[in-house]
Amino acid sequence: MTDLRNKIENKFVKYLIYIILGALWSLSNVGYVKYFGSGFAFFTLSFFIFFIQKENIKVGMKYSIVFGFSAYLVHFWWMSIPMTIVMGSSLFPTYISAIALFIGVIVTLFVSLFQAFYYTIVFLVSKYMSFNKKIYFYLSFALYGTVLDYFYPKIWADFLGYSQFNNHLLIQSVDLLGISLISMIILLFNATFAFLYDRFSMNKSLTLPLTLLCSLLLIVAGLNFYGSKRILHIETLSNKANSKSIALIQGNNSGLDKRDPDRSRNMIRDYNALTKTILNEKPDLVVWPESAIPMWFSDDIFDFSSIKHFNRVPLLLGTLYRQYTENSYKIFNSLILIDENNNKKDIYFKNKLLPFTEDVPFDFLDFIMPLIGLKEFTAGDGPRILSSGEINAAVNICYEAIIPDYIRKSIKIKDSKANVIINATNDSWFGKTIEPEMHLRISSIRSIENRRYLVRVTCTGYSVVVNALGHIEYRSGLYVPEAHVHKVPLLEIDTVYQNGGWLFVYIFGLILFALLLIIVLIKYRIRLNILKIQSEIKHKEKLIKSWLN
Numbered sequence: 001m002t003d004l005r006n007k008i009e010n011k012f013v014k015y016l017i018y019i020i021l022g023a024l025w026s027l028s029n030v031g032y033v034k035y036f037g038s039g040f041a042f043f044t045l046s047f048f049i050f051f052i053q054k055e056n057i058k059v060g061m062k063y064s065i066v067f068g069f070s071a072y073l074v075h076f077w078w079m080s081i082p083m084t085i086v087m088g089s090s091l092f093p094t095y096i097s098a099i100a101l102f103i104g105v106i107v108t109l110f111v112s113l114f115q116a117f118y119y120t121i122v123f124l125v126s127k128y129m130s131f132n133k134k135i136y137f138y139l140s141f142a143l144y145g146t147v148l149d150y151f152y153p154k155i156w157a158d159f160l161g162y163s164q165f166n167n168h169l170l171i172q173s174v175d176l177l178g179i180s181l182i183s184m185i186i187l188l189f190n191a192t193f194a195f196l197y198d199r200f201s202m203n204k205s206l207t208l209p210l211t212l213l214c215s216l217l218l219i220v221a222g223l224n225f226y227g228s229k230r231i232l233h234i235e236t237l238s239n240k241a242n243s244k245s246i247a248l249i250q251g252n253n254s255g256l257d258k259r260d261p262d263r264s265r266n267m268i269r270d271y272n273a274l275t276k277t278i279l280n281e282k283p284d285l286v287v288w289p290e291s292a293i294p295m296w297f298s299d300d301i302f303d304f305s306s307i308k309h310f311n312r313v314p315l316l317l318g319t320l321y322r323q324y325t326e327n328s329y330k331i332f333n334s335l336i337l338i339d340e341n342n343n344k345k346d347i348y349f350k351n352k353l354l355p356f357t358e359d360v361p362f363d364f365l366d367f368i369m370p371l372i373g374l375k376e377f378t379a380g381d382g383p384r385i386l387s388s389g390e391i392n393a394a395v396n397i398c399y400e401a402i403i404p405d406y407i408r409k410s411i412k413i414k415d416s417k418a419n420v421i422i423n424a425t426n427d428s429w430f431g432k433t434i435e436p437e438m439h440l441r442i443s444s445i446r447s448i449e450n451r452r453y454l455v456r457v458t459c460t461g462y463s464v465v466v467n468a469l470g471h472i473e474y475r476s477g478l479y480v481p482e483a484h485v486h487k488v489p490l491l492e493i494d495t496v497y498q499n500g501g502w503l504f505v506y507i508f509g510l511i512l513f514a515l516l517l518i519i520v521l522i523k524y525r526i527r528l529n530i531l532k533i534q535s536e537i538k539h540k541e542k543l544i545k546s547w548l549n
Contacts (some may be wrong), residue, residue, distance in 0.1 A: 015066055018067045019067075022068065022070025022072075023070050024044050025044050025048065025067075026070070026072070027074065028040035028041040029158065029160070029163045030158060031438045033163050034166075041163040042193075043190060045186075045190040046190040046191070050193075053126075053198070060124075061123070065113075065116050067116075068115065068118060071119075073108070076111055076112055077108065078433035078434060078435045081435075114155065115155065118152045122144055122148055123141075125148075126141040135208070138194055141191050142188045142190070147180075149180070149187075150505045151505075155355045156355075157402050158402075158438075160187065161174070161179040161182030161185075162442050162445060165441045168227070168470070168471070169223075169224040169228055170220060171470055172223075172227030172231060172448060174448050174449050175497050176495075177504040178504060180505040185216065189216055192209055193213075195208075195209040234493070237489075237493060238468060238489045239489075244389070244390060244487075245283045246285050246420075246422075248463045248482075249271060249483050250458060250481060250483070251271050252459070252461075252480055255428050255429050267293060268293060268309075271288055271292060274481060274482075275310060275483065278483045278485050284388070284391060285313070285314050286313055287455065289318050289458050289459045290333065290397050290425050291318055291319060292317060292318045292319065296321070296322050297322070298322045303344075304317070308338050311341065314340055314389075315338045316335055316338075316422065317335065318397070318457075321336075323378075332377060333349070333350040333377055334348060334349050334380075346386045349378075349380025350379070351382050358376065358377040384413070385413055385416045385417075385418050392417065392418050392419050393422040394410035394420070394421045395410075396422075398423075398424070401423045401456070405502065408450065408502055419452065420452055420453050420490060420491075421446060421447065421450065421452045422454075423455070425456060425457070425459075426459045427439055427459070428459045432478060444464070448470040449497050449498075450498060451495050452468060452491050453466065453467055453489060453491065461477055461479060461480065461482075462476055463475075463482065463484070474486050
């Protein structure tokens, strides 16, 4: 009985350790770096790698899921907030609020569990590639972890490298090989520290792990040197570039406000009033955020004088759009470009839809959105550049800004080249959680990868202007109305990342996949040879027995 109790207690302690390690790792990532600093990401995962290496396949799978689930639950706890806010309003009865809270919690748990399998897959591959040699396990964890960090179908694309958004020298190197370069460096540091703990705990020579650590420090020093030179170069180009004034209008209207008929009627008036306060600064373009006006527009509407109450300045308007078919209609999250004379000039339909809000990523969960009174949006055709005068904007909406490939593709489309990135967002559904800060920081990396200014306009904050170095030049408050005009240099800088550096993670992944395939074939042939030898031995044993008989 005592032995059984000890086993249970030991298992409980192990579970607790992996839960704590998962939470610690989450606190080192993009959502909490503001509070704990970017340096923690270089070693806090090493404790998990050190412990999980000692586990066998069956036990390691279990604990890696526990670790990942804990990490993502701390990372994504805010995901339950939107449904709770929407259904918790006075517009719905109490029982609907309870259902919404339940669904919100279930979705958060599901997303956390789904993304937790990233760590399980990395563990399994590393264990398979290790040949029972610890150094191979640690290296495999870092290298395969880098590739899977990019290619694992995450519902929220929170790459590990995002934790370095405020490491201003190192983060400049994302214009070379993208965010995966930073992710790889972080994982290599953590794997090296785990190897160091391992050798130290076994009283073995520390020469190899210390050599690896010094090599990584030299690489980081080199990238920091590149970053310092790149900062000076980009600052020079920005100072010489032609600039245009862009107005950011943050109306401070939440999603719930837009569902209130009394308040929604005043939003057109409020946005126009805010805009008119800055017209004397002569902006070249005014931007209102995602779904700024809670109205539906369609192909047959060209005159927007009832919405835009000012002339001589174009407006980029975030709103909802319907396209009618013979028996039904499609709905889009859209950005409409309205010219100086208040006529519709161009339009962009959001392509990457937000999971569980605009679209359900898994067919078996299709029941969720109708249950809470929502209809799935239709995805647009893809990236577009909307032009107004000399401003050629790579436009995107909300969630799209966290997807590196999507923004990269929007910079150059056929013969057109964007000279600024404009993102329209509505983060009001998440309240005063870590999500607005997290979303902002992830989006800001796009300005470095593509060396363009990012103009990000939101309904309730944070609206920002991020320069081509990833530095925030203007930042609004949260849940306050604001109007701001900013001089934005129009840059057309080509980066290694744009012109092929993005292939790094694909080529690297292909090499690692080929290596894995070779190891699988080698192990398969070894197993066949062993089985053949065993079969021959058994056959000889049978012959000997028959001779003896």
